[in-house]
Amino acid sequence: MDRDAPAELPLPSLPPRAAASHKGSFGSVLVLAGCRRYPGAAILAALGAGRMGAGLVQLAVPDAIVAEVVPAVPFAVMQRAASDADGAFDAESVPGLLAAAQAADAVVLGPGLGQGDGAAQLLAALVDAVAAPLVLDADALNLLAAAGPAELLARRPGPTVLTPHPGEFARLVAGETPPNARSAAALDLARALRCVVVLKGAGSVTTDGRRLRVETAGNPGMATGGMGDVLAGATGTLLAQLDDPAAACALAVHLHAMAGDLAARELGQAAVLPEDVAARLGRALDA
Numbered sequence: 001m002d003r004d005a006p007a008e009l010p011l012p013s014l015p016p017r018a019a020a021s022h023k024g025s026f027g028s029v030l031v032l033a034g035c036r037r038y039p040g041a042a043i044l045a046a047l048g049a050g051r052m053g054a055g056l057v058q059l060a061v062p063d064a065i066v067a068e069v070v071p072a073v074p075f076a077v078m079q080r081a082a083s084d085a086d087g088a089f090d091a092e093s094v095p096g097l098l099a100a101a102q103a104a105d106a107v108v109l110g111p112g113l114g115q116g117d118g119a120a121q122l123l124a125a126l127v128d129a130v131a132a133p134l135v136l137d138a139d140a141l142n143l144l145a146a147a148g149p150a151e152l153l154a155r156r157p158g159p160t161v162l163t164p165h166p167g168e169f170a171r172l173v174a175g176e177t178p179p180n181a182r183s184a185a186a187l188d189l190a191r192a193l194r195c196v197v198v199l200k201g202a203g204s205v206t207t208d209g210r211r212l213r214v215e216t217a218g219n220p221g222m223a224t225g226g227m228g229d230v231l232a233g234a235t236g237t238l239l240a241q242l243d244d245p246a247a248a249c250a251l252a253v254h255l256h257a258m259a260g261d262l263a264a265r266e267l268g269q270a271a272v273l274p275e276d277v278a279a280r281l282g283r284a285l286d287a
Contacts, residue, residue: 006187011254012247014285015023025053027240030104031076031233032097032122033111036087041112041138041229044274046073048233050106051281052252054240057233058104060088088114091121094110098125105240108132110140111229119143124152131158133239133248137232138168145171153193159245160195163232169199177178179218187212196246200228203241204253208246215250218257221269222277230278231256258284 018025018126029049034042042061049057050073060079061069064087068079079100081093089097096200107130111120123143126134134156136144141164143239144152150171153160162172170176177185186199191209199205204215234256238248255258 006207006210006212009206009208009213009246009250011251012242012244014241016250023055026053027105027237028056028058028103029054029106029108029233029236029240030058030060030101031108031111031236032060032089032101032126033108033113033229034061034065034069035089035112036062036064036083036112037114038112038207039068040226042069043072043143044229044278045108045111045225045233046076047275047278048230048232048256048281049237050075052234052237052255053282053285054237058100060100062087062093077092083269084116084118086114086116088116089112089118089122091118093118094121094125097122098129101126101130101132104132106135106236108135108137108232108236110135110137111232113139113143115139115143115146119229120147123147127152127160128155129157133161133236133245135161135163135232135236135239137163137228139169142171149193153195156195159239160193161198161227161239161245161249162189162193162195163198163200163235165200165228183207183212183214186196189274196249198231198249198253204257206246206250211246213250213253215253215257217259217263218256219269221255221264221272222260224272224274226274227256227260230274234278234281255281255284258287
């Protein structure tokens with residue numbers, strides 16, 4: 001057997017919810033997301049975290065979009081942050097956001113974030129000083145690629161999860177990956193950066209460099225904008241609840257795909273929206 005070949009990454013089981021449970025039993029997830037151009041990304045990420053069963057979802061957004069976001073996610077504890085001229089996080093918001101992140105059980109950064117100076121400073125601060133599991137998605141990945149992934153992530157004091165789609169993955173590795181090489185490429189990146197990689201797409205690949213799983217559920221109806229935002233939030237919840245980051249990510253991918261299949265059966269593949277998938281995460285959990 002090839003000693004460099006990864007072992008199978010098993011799906012963990014979530015324990016039954018005890019009768020005496022309280023919100024602290026199921027983890028606190030902080031989602032840092034959104035800007036004036038992409039307020040919906042913050043909403044979808046928060047929905048993913050909430051529908052996956054987080055005990056507490058905290059949502060930090062630029063104050064320019066608070067009025068749009070609050071009515072869509074009334075369950076989330078909102079943290080308003082200073083906005084820059086583009087309606088994205090301003091650099092002056094970084095200390096307060098960092099303090100909130102250091103108090104959370106898991107942190108999600110990136111959906112609809114923008115790539116301005118404030119976002120770049122926020123990424124660097126979280127990478128340096130947050131020990132909790134940190135999910136980097138969307139614009140956080142683009143900023144990471146621009147800054148140099150190996151140099152930036154070398155400073156991480158805790159688990160890191162990267163959730164790129166193929167285009168973001170290409171920027172991280174500075175090249176295109178053939179469809180038949182997705183698993184090997186994800187494995188190489190996870191090993192190089194010492195992180196968990198979730199390479200999204202048909203047959204999403206989850207690996208921590210030692211173990212690997214290719215998802216078989218899901219359908220083409222999920223190939224639409226916003227699906228990754230839901231997955232990022234859902235992943236944050238399971239990272240807050242489980243001790244094995246890679247297994248938590250694999251389970252999030254699987255449940256997200258199952259929810260997508262449920263939605264497609266009910267609505268038809270072409271009609272599936274990200275919020276439809278979020279709404280069926282609970283049924284996927286109970287399946």
